[in-house]
Amino acid sequence: MKQYLNFSKQIFWGVAILLIFHTVAFAQDSEDPKFKRLGSYYAGGKKWVNVLVQADTTERQLIKLAKRLHKENPNAFFHIFDDDSKIKEYVDWDRNYPNSNYPFPEKWVSKHLRGNINKMLIRGGLQWQLTDQYGGEISVLE
Known part of the structure; x- marks a missing residue:
């Protein structure tokens, strides 16, 4: 009987720890992601x-941010990046494409x-989406 009670306590504490971890993880995932606008430019007739x-931004947070940005x-x-060290090179490339002087x-x-x-x-027209870098759909925005 004593072994059964010890085993029951272990299960109880294991489940309790899992619930706490899940609650904390879900709360972090549902927070508004921190972001910073790095500026805008025109390329290909588009703004x-x-x-x-942040690098640890989850997909759920990205979707939430994308919906907010699109609504505003x-x-x-x-373009949503998690590092800005080469943003100037990226913008220069995009603005000047296909000029090979801007790799x-x-x-x-x-x-x-x-x-x-x-x-x-x-099918049926154009749709605003959050896509991955290859154009694969992450989420429909409207």
Whole structure:
């Protein structure tokens, strides 16, 4: 009987710890993500805004941020990065494409571009979406 009670206590505390961990993790995930606007520019006839988020920003937080940014700026296009060390090189490349004097910072983009807010062609027309760096849908924004 004593072994059964010890085992029951272990299960109780294990479940309690899991519930606390889950609650803390969910609360952090539902917080508004911290972000910083890094400026805007025009390229290809579109206004682009670059945004910096923390590296640990979750997908759920990215979606929440994308919906907010799109609501506040319904005609703007966005790039969302988690590092700004090569943002100038990226903007120079985008503004001057296809001029080879402005190389694409491929490794940096591959590592730090978290998403884009862009109009995507779907059956029936265009739709604002949060997409990954390859154009894959993360979330529909409207």
